[in-house]
Amino acid sequence: xTAGIEAAATQAAAALTEPLLVVEHxxxxxxxxxxxxxxxGDLSLTLRxxxxxxxxxxxxxxxxxxxxxLCGLLVPDSGHIRWHxxxxxxxxxNVGYMLQKDLLLPWRTALGNTLLGLQIRGxxxxxxxxxxxxxxxxxxxxxxxxxxxxxxxxxxxxxxxxARTLVNEPDVLLLDEPFAALDFQSKLLIENDTxxxxxxxxxxxxxxxxxxxxxVSLADRVIVLSKRPTRVKAVYDIELxxxxxxxxxxxxxxxxxxxxxxxxxDLDVVLQ
Amino acid sequence: xxxxxxxxPAHPPASQAARRRxxxxxxxxxxxxxxxxILVALLAFWEQATSSNKAFAFMFGSPSAIGGFLVQMVRxxxxxxxxxxxxxxxxxxxxxxxxxxxxxxxxxxxxxxVSRVVEPFxxxxxxxxxxxLAPIIIIWFGTGLVSKVxxxxxxxxxxxxxxxxxxxxxxxxxxxxxMRTLGASKFQVFRMLVVPASLTDIFAGxxxxxxxxxxxxxxxxxxxxxxxxxxxxxxxGSLYVIPKVFAxxxxxxxxxxxxxxxxxxxxxxxxxxxxxx
Numbered sequence: 050x051t052a053g054i055e056a057a058a059t060q061a062a063a064a065l066t067e068p069l070l071v072v073e074h075x076x077x078x079x080x081x082x083x084x085x086x087x088x089x090g091d092l093s094l095t096l097r098x099x100x101x102x103x104x105x106x107x108x109x110x111x112x113x114x115x116x117x118x119l120c121g122l123l124v125p126d127s128g129h130i131r132w133h134x135x136x137x138x139x140x141x142x143n144v145g146y147m148l149q150k151d152l153l154l155p156w157r158t159a160l161g162n163t164l165l166g167l168q169i170r171g172x173x174x175x176x177x178x179x180x181x182x183x184x185x186x187x188x189x190x191x192x193x194x195x196x197x198x199x200x201x202x203x204x205x206x207x208x209x210x211x212a213r214t215l216v217n218e219p220d221v222l223l224l225d226e227p228f229a230a231l232d233f234q235s236k237l238l239i240e241n242d243t244x245x246x247x248x249x250x251x252x253x254x255x256x257x258x259x260x261x262x263x264x265v266s267l268a269d270r271v272i273v274l275s276k277r278p279t280r281v282k283a284v285y286d287i288e289l290x291x292x293x294x295x296x297x298x299x300x301x302x303x304x305x306x307x308x309x310x311x312x313x314x315d316l317d318v319v320l321q
Numbered sequence: 322x323x324x325x326x327x328x329x330p331a332h333p334p335a336s337q338a339a340r341r342r343x344x345x346x347x348x349x350x351x352x353x354x355x356x357x358x359i360l361v362a363l364l365a366f367w368e369q370a371t372s373s374n375k376a377f378a379f380m381f382g383s384p385s386a387i388g389g390f391l392v393q394m395v396r397x398x399x400x401x402x403x404x405x406x407x408x409x410x411x412x413x414x415x416x417x418x419x420x421x422x423x424x425x426x427x428x429x430x431x432x433x434x435v436s437r438v439v440e441p442f443x444x445x446x447x448x449x450x451x452x453x454l455a456p457i458i459i460i461w462f463g464t465g466l467v468s469k470v471x472x473x474x475x476x477x478x479x480x481x482x483x484x485x486x487x488x489x490x491x492x493x494x495x496x497x498x499x500m501r502t503l504g505a506s507k508f509q510v511f512r513m514l515v516v517p518a519s520l521t522d523i524f525a526g527x528x529x530x531x532x533x534x535x536x537x538x539x540x541x542x543x544x545x546x547x548x549x550x551x552x553x554x555x556x557x558g559s560l561y562v563i564p565k566v567f568a569x570x571x572x573x574x575x576x577x578x579x580x581x582x583x584x585x586x587x588x589x590x591x592x593x594x595x596x597x598x
Contacts (some may be wrong), residue, residue: 122498146502152495156517156594166503169513197594217503 067134069221069253070096070119075128076278077114088114090278092128096221101247101254103264106274106282107316112257115279116225119255120146145219149226151210153198159185159209160194166217184216185209188242204235211239215246222247222254229259240267240296248294261316265308266299273315283315382564390568399553404572407538407550410466411580414473415534421474422481423523430489430515431507447479451537455544469541469549476537477530484529488522489515521595524588531580539573550576 072094078087088111096102106112117123119130121140132141153162160181167177185194188208198206207227214222224243228236244267247254258264264271268287275282289302299305364384371383378386394400429436455472462468492515500510542551550573557565589595 117498120498120502122501140502140504144502146499148495148499150493150495152493152499154496154514154517156520156592165500165513169500169503169505169509199594 067131068095068097069100069133070255071129071131071134072119073129073131075115075118075125075130077111077118077123077125078278087278089118089125090275090280092274092280094272094281096253096255098220098253099248099251100270101244101256101268103256103258103268103271104274105258105261105264105271105312105316106279107276108259110274110277111279112274113225116146116223116255116257119223120144143218143220145214145217145222147210147214147222147224147227149229151198151206153206153209153213155198158195158197159190159201159205159212162198162209163194163212163216165213170217181212181216184212187246188212188215202235204231204239207231207235208239208242211243215250218250220252222252223257224254225257226259227256228263236263237296241294243267244296245294261309261312262300262305265305265312266296271308271312273312283312285312379561380563382567386564387567387571390562390565391571394553394568394572400572403548403550403553403569404576406466406548407535407542407573408576408580410469410473410538410541410549411531411534411576413466413470414537415477415530415580417470418474418477418534419481419527419530422478422483423485423526426482426485426487427489427511427516427519429486430511436486436490443479443482447483451476452540455540458541459545464545464547469538469546472541473534473537476533480530480533481523481526484522484526485519488519491522492518520592524584524592527584527588528581531584532577535573535577535580 072092075089075092076087077089078085080086092115094102104112104115114123118125119141121137129136132144153159154165157165160178163181163185164172164177167180168174172180182194185191188211190205190208190212193201193205198209201209207230211227227243228239231239240263243254246252254267256264256267265287271285271287272281273283273285274280285308287308289299289304367381368384371378371381391400394403429439451472454475458468458471458475462471496514496518497510500514505513538549539551539554542549543555546552550569553569554566554573557563557569
């Protein structure tokens, strides 16, 4: 009896002290025609409150599998994933998820797409619309709320997808190469906006990317993954000083290119 | 140096828009004129070939004779009566068949188990030629409206089932994952994602099944009936009045075109996001 209360108390205390997200010794493999293919070997990492972490790794190293596992879309074979000190069954609360594909519903306008999450959770329509309009305005899409996705540019569509994620006010954003399909200018602009909104809202961000420069310029910490079966190869605390709201200015610092070169070396890409 | 910066204004001036619309209209006009010319040439050749030869005229009819029968059918009211009866049978079969088929097809999305169980049965049913069922249908449902609607429904239902099921399972799994991370229940995923995403396939099925529904109704009328376009074709055919067969066929084609046109209109009404594509 007392033991149960004590255990609950320690768990509560752990929830207070533990980082936002703790991944411990997670492994995941796929069954491909009877052949077991290990994708994630043994992966441990943490994401602290208000932190931006980038994850880079060689192509096909199971980054997307990792993200889907964190979101509760896949169940790991072994290991633990704790959000706020607790293991969650199914989808964790207050986690926003965004992919390279904008996944906008073509039959909904920009506004309709943005308020999707609010509608699913049963927020009153008027409130959902107000919040969504405000979010679209913040992301520079004022006047495009009633446009269908087919009439928007790639950058604008990805902004709508970001608005759809952010309007739910998630504590954590999990982004899987969200800007990879955009041209350089759109990418820098949307990166700036994303970082500003994350920092201002005291949210946390985990960004999975191929783009080392993007990883370094945005993140407080860069985690480099190994080839499959994936494990953590190296971790870099990125110290570039200041507020780092301007993704172009960040790239001019000499430390920036030093980080990029070291991570590039870690990735061990074979040039042909 | 060529600076290829596109300075085209977002909204072209009215005159430019008008010019573009005019050139598009002219292109459409050219297509229509050519189609009309081909039709006129064919009819002229047909008329010419059959007017000089009595046997030919008997075997193949002639445009003028067909026109004569059409006028006669309008005068004695049989055109309107037959068309409305066949049209009603077709529409009822079309709606019932598509409703049932789409309902089953979409709900099969819910359970991988059920859809796998059902699959061979659907294929088996789909491979039955509907004409083969006609005698049984007449025995079961009589010679009136119901048996034709049943024939029409049967011609439609499997196609509607297969196309809507294909649409439902073709939904991007990433899109379903996204809905789930937003907290959607399975029913919400179904209602907000799967159903609207399947609309494109459902409408492709609807357009296809307009013809099938009409064929079902007409085959039913062939077997046993006292009115309808199928009855008119069958009766004229057995009396060797070939121009009248063609006249009824022309009306049938017109009916099919009209119904297809209606489906297209409804499609554009229901899927406004596709208008600008």
